[in-house]
Amino acid sequence: MGRPKIARKSTTVDMTAMCDVAFLILSFFILTTKPKPSEAVPIQTPKSVANKFVPDKNFLMVSLNNEGKVFLSGGDNASDVEKKKNMLQDINQRNNLGLTPDEIAALTKQPFIGVPFSQLKQQAHLPLIQINSKLPGIPCQDTTNNQMTEWIRAAVGAYVGGHLDLILKGDNVAKYPVFKNILTAFKKNDQFKFQMVTNQANVPEGTDLYKENMSRSKSAEM
């Protein structure tokens, strides 16, 4: 009658090790993520195979949203903020806007400039929540009243002797003419090099660039 006893094995697995790994990876990702700066102007950037990262200091960013409005922003480290202040003072003086030092300080603190010169005074008094894409944007639609030219000139003046990266961040559906007007503003100030923000895309296999990258990585290994 002695039936061989089959030891019943438990189906539960020890989860401790897996749990350890999970939380290790989790802490790695938490520490490496940079909180994405909240953007008042939502912009869907196009994709490209460009693999250089956008600089995070000494830059001036021109944003072009889906309605064709143009906004201007700078970096948020101390030296960039100082330069932005200088730019605003310069613009204020040259165009006789009559901004008080307090108003300039307020504008410097705001995330971006999004109004024509004549309305800068009003923007200085707007609460942060109203600094969004509803602002009219910097006029650069026509070549006669391209205020972007003035802004870039002020920026070049503020960054003189240092390095300035001009960054253009355009929305997918923004029309080309506005973009061209911004380029005109760059050109008028002898700024011929700039960068365009894109999302990274993979290089399609089999193309010339793909082959070039492959051969480069191979030669690096050897």
Next chain:
Amino acid sequence: MAEMDTSGGGGHKKGPGVKKAKKMSTRVDLTPMVDLGFLLITFFVFTTTISQPTAMRLALPDDKVKTEDQNKIKQSGALTILLGKDNNVFYYEGELLPDATNFKPSNFKDIRDVILNKKQQADTNLVVVIKPNDESTYKNFIDILDEMSINVVKRYAVVDIAPVEDELIRKTEGEPETPKQ
């Protein structure tokens, strides 16, 4: 005696044969914790990859340079790409013929082959001229520049569109719409 019966309903069936009460295990079921861990990992993985914008560099030509100093491009190696609305792409090789017979429509998928063909034909003489019209979007422009870097075209230029070409694009774009109306 103070211990709880953890074996559930099955324990009773064993009847009097069970002598010792089960010892309470100190083990905790970690499954939900692992679940939660991996959920958060997925969240962070997705958010990190999204916020990695890259920059595409572009150098503009100086308009003030006198025209005599500028390089004349060889017609045999020239490929002109025109961008229209609704992601339409047009191209012609060399010079635009007066009857516009070499003006061909294309799209962003096929243009790569066109560029590659031309690249093989023209070799070092290859110059791509990009002419976006007013209806084209910023995305189209970036896409075509991207196409230049994908196909390793070293020489390309962005030029304002000529009225004749603009007219041609509008005409070609207008055609498919008219039968619907």
